[in-house]
Amino acid sequence: MRTRAVRTFWRGFWDCAPFMIIVLPYSMVFGVVARDAGLEVYEVMAMSVLVIAGASQFTALTLMQENTPVLVILLASLTVNLRMAMYSAALVPHLGHLRLRMRALIAYMMVDQSFALAHKKYAEEPGMPRDSKAAYYFGALTAVAPLWYIGTFTGAVIGQAIPPMFSIDFAVPVCFIAMTAPMLKTPPHIVAAFVSVVAAMIFSWLPYNLWLIAAATLAMIAGAQTEFYLQRKARA
Amino acid sequence: MISPETFWTVTILLGIGTFLIRFSFLGFLGNRELPVWIAAHLRYTAVAVFPALVTPLVLWPEATGGETEPARLIAAFAVFLVGLRFNVLAGIIAGMGTLYAMQYLLG
Numbered sequence: 580m581r582t583r584a585v586r587t588f589w590r591g592f593w594d595c596a597p598f599m600i601i602v603l604p605y606s607m608v609f610g611v612v613a614r615d616a617g618l619e620v621y622e623v624m625a626m627s628v629l630v631i632a633g634a635s636q637f638t639a640l641t642l643m644q645e646n647t648p649v650l651v652i653l654l655a656s657l658t659v660n661l662r663m664a665m666y667s668a669a670l671v672p673h674l675g676h677l678r679l680r681m682r683a684l685i686a687y688m689m690v691d692q693s694f695a696l697a698h699k700k701y702a703e704e705p706g707m708p709r710d711s712k713a714a715y716y717f718g719a720l721t722a723v724a725p726l727w728y729i730g731t732f733t734g735a736v737i738g739q740a741i742p743p744m745f746s747i748d749f750a751v752p753v754c755f756i757a758m759t760a761p762m763l764k765t766p767p768h769i770v771a772a773f774v775s776v777v778a779a780m781i782f783s784w785l786p787y788n789l790w791l792i793a794a795a796t797l798a799m800i801a802g803a804q805t806e807f808y809l810q811r812k813a814r815a
Numbered sequence: 816m817i818s819p820e821t822f823w824t825v826t827i828l829l830g831i832g833t834f835l836i837r838f839s840f841l842g843f844l845g846n847r848e849l850p851v852w853i854a855a856h857l858r859y860t861a862v863a864v865f866p867a868l869v870t871p872l873v874l875w876p877e878a879t880g881g882e883t884e885p886a887r888l889i890a891a892f893a894v895f896l897v898g899l900r901f902n903v904l905a906g907i908i909a910g911m912g913t914l915y916a917m918q919y920l921l922g
Contacts, residue, residue: 638864653828752891774863794867802856
């Protein structure tokens with residue numbers, strides 16, 4: 580019983596291991612860019628430990644540099660993380676039986692890659708025992724979540740050594756574009772992304788960086804409405 | 816410069832908020848169904864926020880004093896195509912590589 584749990588843990592770990600190749604450079608870029616923005620190494624680490632969510636950390640960092648009101652920064656960065664409420668709901672049938680402490684730990688370390696992998700696994704093997712599901716999930720988490728600390732720390736320490744000629748500031752949009760492009764797999768996703776870009780340009784005059792909130796809201800509505808429209812059309 | 820007050824307020828509140836989002840159903844909402852129309856909007860949060868956030872960083876970068884730089888436009892386009900065709904890591908490498916090549920070629 581114990582050995583089965585250990586074996587399942589490592590299966591989760593190795594299934595998720597290929598994602599290390601993405602998480603490591605991504606977390607290092609965060610460390611470098613955060614130092615470049617004037618944060619101390621301990622501040623960079625405090626952020627990575629307290630938040631442990633790359634995209635929202637990049638969002639908050641970018642907006643903080645532009646004297647954005649705290650409320651707008653939080654609104655934008657938390658919107659980026661809202662998708663994880665979906666993950667949380669999807670995990671309840673599989674991991675909801677665990678003790679509160681375990682569920683809190685799972686919630687704290689919830690990352691896209693581990694979730695996507697475990698969710699796929701549970702769908703493929705419906706007969707998987709409950710304790711195996713938990714072991715698998717923790718294995719998948721262990722492969723990538725701690726790497727976020729290691730990568731940020733490494734990036735923060737070496738960051739200052741990178742000369743300005745390397746335009747490291749541009750690594751932020753590069754990371755975001757690279758993450759977004761593979762998501763554009765369905766018409767609603769493409770419509771949402773398109774509206775997002777156009778609205779960001781149209782509303783760029785809004786004060787307090789509110790253009791971001793406006794663009795994100797319109798794009799989400801556009802995506803959802805396209806989805807509903809396509810469903811109606813398919814039914815008709 | 817980021818003031819320490821702003822930094823710590825944002826970091827602590829973002830930490831708490833992010834945890835509450837992740838903990839929501841696992842922690843206190845339990846086995847409840849997410850309403851269909853909410854789920855439909857949540858599906859597009861990432862593709863709604865990231866492109867908007869990137870737009871001014873590509874078009875009007877701080878590093879050039881807000882001037883549009885062709886090297887950055889071309890690099891952004893390269894990441895997009897490579898990311899779309901291959902994967903995230905290939906996109907990042909192609910993007911930074913294109914930027915350096917273009918900055919060198921275009922001066």
